[in-house]
Amino acid sequence: AQTVTQSQPEMSVQEAETVTLSCTYDTSENNYYLFWYKQPPSRQMILVIRQEAYKQQNATENRFSVNFQKAAKSFSLKISDSQLGDTAMYFCAFINSGAGSYQLTFGKGTKLSVIP
């Protein structure tokens, strides 16, 4: 069974600073996808960034980037130039690419507060 671990229940960062959220996962599969989702108080889960395990290059989306270390099974999220609107719960998630999966496995989440 796959597991996803987020070791930081809460974090805070000053506005305009950079913060990194940690995520490790455990799987015996070789092909899979990793995601970071953001859940603000509005409750809607918003996809922040995705990474394909077979790609060496780290994904980036504007101020968001990941550090994907496949051998270490680590997938951290870096948020640059933090903004007040980044305040939210952040969830790391994993899904196998093989047939028969179709389910996301989530970590417990990290509550990020951006301080003005």
Place this chain on the structure above:
Amino acid sequence: KAGVTQTPRYLIKTRGQQVTLSCSPISGHRSVSWYQQTPGQGLQFLFEYFSETQRNKGNFPGRFSGRQFSNSRSEMNVSTLELGDSALYLCASSLAGTEYGYTFGSGTRLTVV
């Protein structure tokens, strides 16, 4: 393009009752998944449907069931409600699942009293 729509937003039910939640996916998305979110257990997978067929089911009792219609809209039903069923129920849709990631709705907050 409309997002994933879940109705109702809030629901209060009594123990022993049953409830039906609705989800309309993004137009063109054929995969619909359901997740239960609670403070204690986090996000847990309930089931996934594609073209009206359940492809995967999580570890939940048989009181939890779902279905998908030909227009990809989905419903989930919980019978004989228990206090522990109080949660945020999230629906997510995708073109076909897996690599595309999922787009989530805002959820239905179910409170069982």
